[in-house]
Amino acid sequence: MTASSRPEHPRLRRSAGDRRAQLVQIGLELLPTTPVQELTIDEVARRAGISRSLLFHYFATKREYYTAVTRAAADLLWEHLLPAPGTPAEQQVTGMLDRYVGWVETFRDSHLAFVRGAGGGDPWVSEVYEETRGKLVELTLTTLDLPDDALRRQLVLAWFAFAEDLVGQWVAEPTMSRPDLLALLRDVLDRLVAR
Amino acid sequence: MTASSRPEHPRLRRSAGDRRAQLVQIGLELLPTTPVQELTIDEVARRAGISRSLLFHYFATKREYYTAVTRAAADLLWEHLLPAPGTPAEQQVTGMLDRYVGWVETFRDSHLAFVRGAGGGDPWVSEVYEETRGKLVELTLTTLDLPDDALRRQLVLAWFAFAEDLVGQWVAEPTMSRPDLLALLRDVLDRLVAR
DNA sequence: TAGCTTGTTGAGCGTTGCTCAGCAAGCGGA
DNA sequence: TCCGCTTGCTGAGCAACGCTCAACAAGCTA
Incomplete structure (x- = not known):
């Protein structure tokens, strides 16, 4: 459990750059245990403490996301x-x-x-x-x-x-x-x- | 379109061995255009002219299927x-x-x-x-x-x-x-x- | 305070892997 | 010829997943 995975009680609003970086960072942390293509949006979003929808706001498709992680x-x-x-x-x-x-x-x-x-x-x-x-x-x-x-x-x-x-x-x-x-x-x- | 993909009008009943072989064969035919893991059960079943359920009768999981194809x-x-x-x-x-x-x-x-x-x-x-x-x-x-x-x-x-x-x-x-x-x-x- | 930008969400749709109860084709025995 | 058994086979349906969309709300500026 890193800081990035703790669900903050008050909803936290981040800058676009921060959020993107956080999501990619979570992907990197997951890489050792999961092949890139098998990362699930649900899991990443859960760890980031955000909704699935938000991830799609930053990465249009799942592929775009894991390409960024790669x-x-x-x-x-x-x-x-x-x-x-x-x-x-x-x-x-x-x-x-x-x-x-x-x-x-x-x-x-x-x-x-x-x-x-x-x-x-x-x-x-x-x-x-x-x-x-x-x-x-x-x-x-x-x-x-x-x-x-x-x-x-x-x-x-x-x-x-x-x-x-x-x-x-x-x-x-x-x-x-x-x-x-x-x-x-x-x-x-x-x-x-x-x- | 090969013979294996034509949906026969009267429901055709095959022996277990034949059916398995047919399904693996379809997987092999699909390999050139699709990475193994991305074969969909729907597509294979459609080509075989059978229901998805039947494929799961022969291969317990999708992974078991494409491992056989591999x-x-x-x-x-x-x-x-x-x-x-x-x-x-x-x-x-x-x-x-x-x-x-x-x-x-x-x-x-x-x-x-x-x-x-x-x-x-x-x-x-x-x-x-x-x-x-x-x-x-x-x-x-x-x-x-x-x-x-x-x-x-x-x-x-x-x-x-x-x-x-x-x-x-x-x-x-x-x-x-x-x-x-x-x-x-x-x-x-x-x-x-x-x- | 009003208004704008934009980070954020929840409801929901289509596809796909997988389950399960039950139908029906074909064979053997009476 | 009918019965009954085996077993190939189906359809409905669930859960998980990728993805969409309309709308809410945080925080800045005027």
Whole structure:
């Protein structure tokens, strides 16, 4: 129970921005336990202490709502992975990998739900996901100081799928040390793009 | 409109086995246009020319129904990929890869919906998917005459994710020749498991 | 205080997953 | 030929859900 879920006795009137932010925030809190598309308007509204109707005032459809939640989650991931300015180029990719593994460790189910559920039929959600993946590929190629040609883009994109899967397996059952995992991923990436 | 969707004038009574098979078949026909979980009982029943209630007689819940459909789809894929008996060991993996690409080319959206939608929150569906992937990994390792140790299993599993993603990209935008794609996938696999 | 903007609600509609009591098709036995 | 049993099958109907709409009311400004 967070503050956002307590039904205030006197009806509280919020600014549009606040309300939107609150609703998205509730969606984020629910993500770990519920696949995005299965969020129910009733549940979210109940937690926000508002009527269903109000949610539809801010998000025209349920899809519009959970797309906003998905985008918020993607933004959090992106900000978490971005190298701190001033990091030596050599450490940037390793650092990102490290933080990515940490992210998956921390959020496990909710991250897997995001990654996989992304492609799960819903074009709106998968668009957000692909957009983030695209940005990450671009960042990776830039950081590695490699030309951004079509083939390399494809390879790095597919390597992300490889990495997501391997990290997913590792989190479920850590059969090697964490540094080994990072080194393995880095090694595969280097060999892929070095050709 | 297939024969199965024509509403017969006199009420037709089928055996339990026939009816089940028909319903699963209708699900398979709908897969290309609809993500499994979004199949509606109404639509399926309408196409079968039966009442909704009857579908619930054969499948206790909607989930049970689309899990059966998913399993049928997985079985089709598995049978399609299996090397013909008598194929020289050397060609088996390449042949499977070739047929896999062909499969994705043919079914495009429905396959992607299956692969990705698999993890999409639904444990029942993703179980079917993981089971199939596991069988494929085992088959691959056996065919390549490699020991089936934990690390190699993980790598080949992750390589499948890599391959799925790359093939998905290639089908959407074929930027290289088909043989080049096959050679690339095979090359990456060989290097991964050779260590 | 009046009036305007806009955050907010409740009643209600259509669809969908699911239940249940009971009908009826086809077979076997007398 | 009729009876009776099994079992494939239906229709009415409930609850949950997404979504709409007319109207209320909080809080600002004149």
